[in-house]
Amino acid sequence: xxxxxxxxxxxxxxxxxxxxxxxxxxxxxxxxxxxxxxxxxxxxxxxxxxxxxxxxxxxxxxxxxxxxxxxxxxxxxxxxxxxxxxxxxxxxxxxxxxxxxxxxxxxxxxxxxxxxxx
Amino acid sequence: xxxxxxxxxxxxxxxxxxxxxxxxxxxxxxxxxxxxxxxxxxxxxxxxxxxxxxxxxxxxxxxxxxxxxxxxxxxxxxxxxxxxxxxxxxxxxxxxxxxxxxxxxxxxxxxx
Numbered sequence: 010x011x012x013x014x015x016x017x018x019x020x021x022x023x024x025x026x027x028x029x030x031x032x033x034x035x036x037x038x039x040x041x042x043x044x045x046x047x048x049x050x051x052x053x054x055x056x057x058x059x060x061x062x063x064x065x066x067x068x069x070x071x072x073x074x075x076x077x078x079x080x081x082x083x084x085x086x087x088x089x090x091x092x093x094x095x096x097x098x099x100x101x102x103x104x105x106x107x108x109x110x111x112x113x114x115x116x117x118x119x120x121x122x123x124x125x126x127x
Numbered sequence: 128x129x130x131x132x133x134x135x136x137x138x139x140x141x142x143x144x145x146x147x148x149x150x151x152x153x154x155x156x157x158x159x160x161x162x163x164x165x166x167x168x169x170x171x172x173x174x175x176x177x178x179x180x181x182x183x184x185x186x187x188x189x190x191x192x193x194x195x196x197x198x199x200x201x202x203x204x205x206x207x208x209x210x211x212x213x214x215x216x217x218x219x220x221x222x223x224x225x226x227x228x229x230x231x232x233x234x235x236x237x238x239x
Contacts, residue, residue: 013170015170018168041225043227050136050231050232051231052129052131052216052229052230052231052232053171053216053229054229055226055227055228058225058226102170102171103170104170106225112173114159114161114176115161115173115176116173116227117173118163118170118171118172119170120168120169120170121168121169121170123168
């Protein structure tokens with residue numbers, strides 16, 4: 010149980026285009042979803058936290074107009090990188106936490122999405 | 128400001144021996160700590176956790192020790208197996224239990 014999927018797993022796009030990444034909780038209701046970014050050999054950096062039906066809370070230094078987050082249902086959150094540039098190339102990972110049927114003291118992570126902006 | 132630090136980027140251990148991964152934190156408001164294991168191109172998977180009211184938690188081959196006064200925790204894996212080779216992240220959260228702060232990770236290699 011507690012499976013989180015991400016799609017796509019890998020995406021290559023041209024500079025200036027927008028990319029949407031989906032995060033789904035497959036077998037539990039995710040009351041809260043988190044988006045992280047990881048650079049090579051570095052820690053996972055939290056970008057934003059979103060609760061279903063609410064606006065996302067962004068961490069300091071993360072541009073909310075550039076990284077659009079939508080958490081429209083209890084099983085789906087999307088991250089859209091708008092007008093992507095090469096410096097946005099990174100590994101993006103989502104996680105989800107729930108209150109029923111899963112441990113409530115941890116987050117369950119998706120497999121990540123490797124974004125490469127040319 | 129790195130509030131959770133894993134000072135060893137890598138660790139190499141012989142199969143069957145003990146692996147000890149260390150983690151230090153600076154924020155005294157942290158009261159819940161977790162260890163995650165991560166394989167390349169995959170998301171982290173939860174391994175074991177410990178609350179600040181405890182100093183030890185054991186689950187099979189994995190034991191986490193917490194020294195609150197030193198703001199230090201460690202993960203012991205014994206006996207180590209080649210399949211344990213992965214990056215291990217420690218993470219910490221406050222009383223709300225939601226926002227996790229991660230360390231940089233330690234690459235563990237268990238040699239057959």
